[in-house]
Amino acid sequence: MRRVRYERNGGPEVLEVESVEIPTPGPGELLVRVEAIGVTLPVVRKVREAGEPSPLGGEIAGEVVAVGEGVTDCMPGYRVTGLCFGHGYAEYALIHESMASTIPDGASAVDAVALVRSGLVALGALDAAKPESGESALVTAAASGVGHLAVQLARVRGAKRVLAAVSDLSKAEFLDGLGVDEVVAYSARTWGEPVDYGLDAVGGDLLGPALAALAPGGRLVAYSSGGGTIQAYDLLVGAKSVIGFQIARVAAETPEIYDHWRQELWQYAASGQLRPAVHAEFSLDDAAEAHTVIEGRANLGKVVLIP
Structure with missing residues (x-):
């Protein structure tokens, strides 16, 4: 599979695409075929300012294709969105079941990353x-x-x-x-x-x-x-x-509130009270361009990567 990484800190130009093996889900984890990735300012800042290079995590959405031991609620075939703490800028990514929420029928993966985490x-x-x-x-x-x-x-x-x-x-x-x-x-x-x-x-x-x-x-x-x-x-x-x-503190300490907020957001979106906007969609090859938009504060709404 293809994923984006960086080996040194710097601007968007340090991002590069590599080919690696598809990961295997561990206990409590979901393997997701990624359809959309939300680009955020904290991740952009990490690439430029953080210490040692680390995986580009963040918001992802797509279809569950495999699950690890102990997973009970999200089976293969489910469409989910959630926060990936590992490599999220990728064609396949791992998220923990506790961080995943189901995407309602009729909503796209792009809708999900534009709405849920933000x-x-x-x-x-x-x-x-x-x-x-x-x-x-x-x-x-x-x-x-x-x-x-x-x-x-x-x-x-x-x-x-x-x-x-x-x-x-x-x-x-x-x-x-x-x-x-x-x-x-x-x-x-x-x-x-x-x-x-x-x-x-x-x-x-x-x-x-x-x-x-x-x-x-x-x-x-x-x-x-x-x-x-x-x-x-x-x-x-x-x-x-x-x-x-x-x-992150709410998600870890009061997951019932976190889950209630997720349901509330989808309800607002379904009723038309909340309209998520997408500024632009970029391929993994154009991840540097996506980071440039965020770093320049040029976006109107969400910036999304499409593997």
């Missing part, structure tokens, strides 16, 4: 903010794979006003089509009327402006891998709070 992060971050009907919301990286779902979910959960923050105002038309009320560039001096809560996927130097955009008593949920620091005084002066969110 949607779980968006919905989890939103729940961490404890939104109340009638509040106003801020979403940074609003046109990203997670962000474009978060702006829609905020509205589903009762937000009266949704403010989208982006790197470039050329993304405004896309976000207007998703029902946001205002779009602001990161570089703007102010971000307009303060909001009740914010969902920040960027971190770094953007943490300060995101915190400043909150009304007194506002809540900022930080779920970025981009780091960053804030001053305690900036919290105290407005009685604001910052809440950290990590989807």
